[in-house]
Structures are given as C-alpha cells and as structure tokens.
Amino acid sequence: MAAVLRDQDTAMAQSAVVCHIDRRADRLLTDSRFAAWVRTMARATAGRDLLARRLTEWTLLNTIELGRPWVSEELTAAAGWCRRTAITRQVATSPDALRLLAVHGRPRRVRNAASHRLRHPEQTR
Structure with a gap:
C-alpha cells in the first residue's frame, strides 16, 4: 500500500488504492474484522481525503448492514x-x-x- 501511494502519478495511485479498498471492504463488510481493517487502512492512507472518505462511506455501509443506528x-x-x-x-x-x-x-x-x-x-x- 505504501509503495503504491508513493507513486508519482497520484491519481493513478489513489485509484489503485480505491479499487483495493472497494474489493476488500465488500468482502469484509459484515465480518467482525471490518473495524480493525478500516483502522489499519486509515493509518496507511492518512492525509488523503479521497481515501478517508471512501473508508468513511464503507463504514456507513457496514453500520447499515449490521443494523446499527446511522444518520x-x-x-x-x-x-x-x-x-x-x-x-x-x-x-x-x-x-x-x-x-x-x-x-x-x-x-x-x-x-x-x-x-x-x-x-x-x-x-x-
């Protein structure tokens, strides 16, 4: 992840990470490991607003899927x-x-x- 995000083509690097986030989050969405994975990804992608928003929105989907309160x-x-x-x-x-x-x-x-x-x-x- 860190190597991909160091790529000089920032748009391409973030696009690749978004694809990874989407595939992994989709698999883990109702899994007990989801929250820990999001925390790990948040640390790895810190300072990148697009990636932070993607993780936030996957967390919202996780909340909805698990029947927890959401806004x-x-x-x-x-x-x-x-x-x-x-x-x-x-x-x-x-x-x-x-x-x-x-x-x-x-x-x-x-x-x-x-x-x-x-x-x-x-x-x-």
Whole structure:
C-alpha cells in the first residue's frame, strides 16, 4: 500500500488504492474484522481525503448492514457509488435505508432502484 501511494502519478495511485479498498471492504463488510481493517487502512492512507472518505462511506455501509443506528443525512450526502452500493448489496439491505433512498436518493436512478428493492426484496441487482 505504501509503495503504491508513493507513486508519482497520484491519481493513478489513489485509484489503485480505491479499487483495493472497494474489493476488500465488500468482502469484509459484515465480518467482525471490518473495524480493525478500516483502522489499519486509515493509518496507511492518512492525509488523503479521497481515501478517508471512501473508508468513511464503507463504514456507513457496514453500520447499515449490521443494523446499527446511522444518520440519514450521511447516506443522502454520500457519494453516488455509496448510495448505489446500499441498494445493490447482495446481503439484506436496511429497509429504512431503502425507504430513505427511494424518496431522497439522487439521481433518479437511485430512487428508482431503491423503490424496486422495496417492492421486490427477494430480487437483487
């Protein structure tokens, strides 16, 4: 991770790390090791706002997936990838999160997908 982030092409380095974060977080999302992994990644990526935000949004998804209390404004203000992921996860998504996104999600595609998941909870995209 450190070697990748030292690359002179900052955009490419951060893109590679985002891909790694996304793959790993997706696998660990409901795993008991998730929080420790996020702490480790936060230390390794310190000072990089894009990567910190990505970890924060994955932590929000973890909170929602585990049924813990979460703040609706965080989800509606989250990046598009995060809102789409909240809708399309293959594991059970919080009905409260789906209802929020069905009404307040942006763009319309997110609202429509959330509405569809609420009407057809047995289907995932």
